[in-house]
Amino acid sequence: MSKIALCMVICGKVYQSHDHLGLSSIAGELVGKDHEVDFFYISEKHEKQILKEIIQYQPKFVGFTIYSANILRSLQISEEIKKHIDCFIIFGGPTPTFEGKIILHNEPVVDYIVKGEGEIIFSQLIHKIENNLPLSDCEGLIWRNKKNDVVENPPSPLLDRLDELPFPYRMKKKISNVVHFNLETSRGCLANCSFCNSKYSRLQSGKIWRGKSIDRVINEIEDSVKKGVKRFNIVDLSFEDPGLRGKKRMLEFVEAITKKKLQINYTVHFRAEFVTDYNLSIIHKMIDSGMSKVSLGIEAGNSNSLKVYNKIASVEDNRNAIKIINNIGIPAIHGFINFNPYSSIDDLLENAKFLYDCQWAYRIENFCSSVQIFPGTPLKEQLINHKLIPDDFCYKNDLCGYTFLNKKVYWLNKVFSTLLQRKGIDIDFGLYTHSFLFETSEIFKKFPVPELIQDAFDNLKTRFYNIIEEMSLNHYRFFMDSVRLVSSSESYEKFEREYFQLEKELIGDTIHYYNAELEKSKLKFAWLCKKNNVAIAT
Known part of the structure; x- marks a missing residue:
């Protein structure tokens, strides 16, 4: 061997x-x-x-x-x-x-x-x-x-009987520092986003969507728990697939976790059109079973870009989905793509207002993100047909190495695409604190705590949301002012010079400052809980 x-x-x-x-x-x-x-x-x-x-x-x-x-x-x-x-x-x-x-x-x-x-x-x-x-x-x-x-050689057929696959192999000596395991309950996606190359499954014969039995999934979870891992990132491309059968499967999953009394936390990926008032009861049951984070593929806040991305959800669907998630209070991983080769200034303005209105503007990476051109995607073929990338575009090319139809959108993209790297910004700003607050809140619902601890926790939450609000407004103003600058500039050199002055004034080190403040406040609260023997999220 x-x-x-x-x-x-x-x-x-x-x-x-x-x-x-x-x-x-x-x-x-x-x-x-x-x-x-x-x-x-x-x-x-x-x-x-x-x-x-x-x-x-x-x-x-x-x-x-x-x-x-x-x-x-x-x-x-x-x-x-x-x-x-x-x-x-x-x-x-x-x-x-x-x-x-x-x-x-x-x-x-x-x-x-x-x-x-x-x-x-x-x-x-x-x-x-x-x-x-x-x-x-x-x-x-x-x-x-x-x-x-x-x-x-000809492609192999898609694996259909996923239950017959062995459990994923993890070496004991290499999982001591692993925070979570990735968990797969199904393969395939029934959506058809233009930028996504997960459609490789369409090159092979067989059903696109295939699911593991809930018994098999629970057995994998129990095996992982025995190894000391209780957090899971469920990597299914859309956990709600396939259709009505998917909803029934989700409930079976929740019921199995509850029946087994598994004390776990898990993250899932949803498409926006699933997150509706109609499906709210399922979402709440998932939270009760340990769902502590969701990933939402929103991608855009304007209809033109959603059409480019071939998204099922409308702008209104996206607004409603985020509103529901915000009201629940569960942390969300943001799927958002601000720039694409067809973007207009109006599209970007609509995106910015959408981000601010939906309380997603505090994550500055949402303003910086550009669509990436992956092999095997409809968007790649479209860009080749429109002469926005070369015919031989391949793995050697920059994933964002396309031509923008709008010159000033390109100028704006040039400065924003390098902002995170230049400033050394953590793209997950706020997500860890939000997750800590949500999971601790769920613990406190089950195990009431002294008034001293609850007051301190409420103060921490209030400060977190105040910071989020301050940052959202600051980032929104910064982006809108940047758009005004680029719209009035006759040359890129003039725009770049004025932009960097604006960046220095409005962004500076504010993100690092707020991040440090949140971390300091969280550590202070954790120390208070430890002193009073109160369990919190880790």
Whole structure:
């Protein structure tokens, strides 16, 4: 049996994670075949040390999960690995699924590409190489034949019986610092957003949406709880799918958690059109069972951009969804894309007012975000047809390297797209504090606390919402003033000079200041609770 290193390079917009579900799922299949597997999460800070560990491990196969944001760095690291180890490099993930042939044509360091859902294909590939068997019948594989020609085999069918997959494999020595596990209850999405490449499943035969049984999901949760992990990020693209059956399934999930008395917290992803008064009872039941955060794919506050993104929800649907979530008080991860190649100044003004009205303006990244052009998406094909990106746009190009139809929108995008990096702004500002407040509030509902603690908690919540309100107004004014500047500027140089002065006056270090103030207040409250033996969220 073989030694296999499963790797993910953490850079760009591939954020720090030590529980990549794709890698863990592949590992579950490989370990079940008696292979030896280890995981390597390669961040810039620890790159030299992790590379040293990979070389010491001496794997025969090195698999990388690849996104548009980390492919170039992954190629460089693969080159470094092959200088020291005689091994096979295997790429899988969204980008290789759509651009595998191009990658193998251009990148000799990569030996094989696994397309689509990789558990079975990866395992079959290793079996065939180990036993010197032909690769021509390995569905879902892109490879080179003896003539060095790139061969793309037919796609494999979608995995239908998800319950038959082994549990994701996590190494005990590497989960001690893991805050949460990623949890999958289904695969596939019934929406058709133009910017999303999750539609790789449409390249393969079989049902687009497939769900695990609730029994299987609960068994995975219980197994994780035994390992000491009680927080879960449910990675289903839309937890409410499929339709009416999805709602019934959600209730079964909630009932199973309640029946098993599982004390867990979990996050789910919703589309905006699901979050309605009609579905409010389901949402409340999910909160009672441990749902402590939601991710909402709103994307825009104007109808033109929603049409570009091919969203199902209308602007009014989006407003109603956020209003419901705000009224409940549950923290929300914001899905919002302010800029796209077709944006007009009026679109951006509508977005800004929408963000302010919906109390999402305190997250300044919502004003800075631009649509990214991923392989395999309808939006990419549309931009090629409209000559806004080159015909050969691929993994080597900047994900936001398109032409804007409106020159002044482009000027505005140039300064806002670099704002977060220039200011060193934490994109999750407020989210952790909001989560702490919500989860602690749920604890206090079950276990009443002394008046001293409740008063201190109420004061903390009041200060948090006051800060959010102050920041929302400040960011809204800043963006609106920036739009006025760009609208009146005759040259980019003039606009840039005046913009940076405005940024200095209105933004400065306010976000860092408020972040530090919230953290200080939270720590003070936590100390008070500890002193009085009161349990709070961790």
